Amino acid sequence: MTNIVALDSQQHQQHKLREDPLFPHIASAHILPLEVTEFAAAAVSFPIVFVKDSATGQFRACALTGLQPGQNLYWQPSGWQAAYIPLAVRNYPLLAVQPEAQSGDYIIAVDADSPLFNQHSGEVLFAADKGTAYLQQRARSAIALAQSSALTQQFIARLLELELLVARTLTLTPKGAEPYDLTGLYGINEQRLAQLTAEQWLSLRANNGLLAVHAVLMSMSQLPLLVGRLAQ
């Protein structure tokens, strides 16, 4: 479970932030959130899919890292098995939230239950009531991620408008076990993409949407590799 609280120079004066290159917090995550700005880099490592957030029903973009809930096939005790590490994973346990939509102001929050956030080891966050240079650098990257997240939402809204999303069910047949369906995944409908009018096609250019669409399509070639990891 996570326990998101706003970072506070008084309350968290003694706290430190540690980094762990093994990312233990995603050891059993079968999907990892991705932003549209990461698609091109992520596409060489994972299939990029769209799923609905169970709390809001809104679509979000994700790297598919496992073939059933609780399974992360890129995570090993010895280290992360992919070339790319999603931004949200790198930023953890920090995140930037906008208290009022469109205000441009961000609050830096932290998952207070994360062992990375503690009073014993890591980088100092506050000195003389002020954020340290380390915290400022981490906060900047958390804010950059939150800003990309707005672009991702716009991109997904555009895909929905153009009816480019389509449900995809993966039928998996693990060795010596019953076949099962991995449902709730959505991908880009290539057929529909080919039918777009020139005007619709050009409208995707905003915010590098065409690159993102193709990154998602090309990332599908990672699917058999992901399934192959299961057999290893």
Add this chain to the structure above:
Amino acid sequence: MLKPTLDDIIIVGGGTAGWLTAAILAKKLNAGTAGSVQITVIESPDIPIIGVGEGTWPTMRTTLQSVGVDEGEFMRECDATFKQGAEFVNWQHTPAAGETHSYFHPLSAVFHSSYDFNLAPYWLQGASELPYDLAVASQSRICQLGLAPKKITTPAFAALQNYAYHFNAVKFAAFMKKHCTEKLAVHFIAANVQQVRLHPCGAIAGVLTDSHGDINGDFFVDCTGSKALLLGEALGVGWHSINDVIFNDTALAMQVPYPTADWPIATHTIATAHEAGWTWDIGLHNRRGVGYVYSSAHSTDQRAEQILRQHIGEQAEGLEARKIKLNLGYRQQFWQQNCVAIGMSAAFIEPLEASAIFLIEAAANMLAEQFPRSRAALGFVEKKFNDTFKLRWDKSIDFIKLHYCISQRRDTAYWVDNCADSSIPDSLQQRLAHWRLHPPGKYDFDYAFEPFVLDSYLFVLYGMKFNTDLSHNLSSYPDKQRAQQLFAEIDRTTALLQQQLPTHRELIDKVYRYGLPKL
């Protein structure tokens, strides 16, 4: 000389009837495209809309989806909530002081429809210990638990349990007006109609308005409410009263705010029987609509208000009740010449089964599907429309009457009169006589457009503990094992749904905040 094609459709009157009809016609007839009909709604800026009921049928989902409405936006703008059925309280027998009893008429005839395998005869033989409504439908239990019919991740207009809506009818009319004029190429004129002009042949030529002069058209839809300015006043089509069958001719309505913003919202209409009528209780997002429908021959208005206030309790303090006169019955013809009446101008029965808006949708759909673009085709469509809607209203009246006439209540003259054979239509009496010895089956509902079919009848009959004596024919029901399996499956489905479904309030708050996913 009248021109041979019908190209200009004038809808007189807005409201739920006018704007829904406009939307359905505009969509189906591709208004706004080359060669299509022109659709104009003339709405009075002065006459307030009567919210003829805030409950719909599940058909409204298809209607809204087909005219291109966004479900989340519609719900947010109309204070809408999900309706999964109705609970009938205290209808079966006269309740002792402080006692209540009830049964559900849920909307899901999807998972456990009696159409393929009728559980009723097995239930009658005691194959389940539960009351009929709970035994045969997960949805009755979902309603009791106050759970939503779907999840926030379920696509717009899709359902895990069948559902309709409760909404604020005034806001709905405004929402549809905006949708019609902005997205469906419907023209809108704000004016009062002062006079209807006829051709020598008796067809309507146009209407004279106060602020826009003469407005001519080829075809007219009368959505002017109970006044029926066109079909009734101008064309002189008479009214067939049904007050010898259905007695409730007056309503007192109140809007009751929730005590707190997170108050649970009922996901079904609660219809509670009283000494001279019944109260409705409809949970919207921000308030309940509560009202008492009663027979003015069996109750004074003063006594009625007393009943309503007692029923609501202290939350009614300081709230005003609005009185609405109901004219029960239907036009002797719904369509004459180039004019059709839709909504209260055509017919009205009390809102017990929320059929008013459904019959508006049904009429608009048939009009759109069969619209006679050629004047020569008018007569044929007119006859078909009149025949089918006479049947639909007669069947609706039978089904409403069923709720009363099989009751054991005899506490007042109202209930005695309602159960007297002389007030029960022959068509219903014949069915009831048959059902005393046979459970209803699918062949009892053989007309394609019957508004109420097998499942609905079963829920009301056996919810009311109607006695069907099967003792002479037990050999016809050998499939006891299959019945047991189905009852067990319903239990399992209920348990699964109970795990997955959020509360109704929780889902409504999320839909208002996030909308519903398109797929």
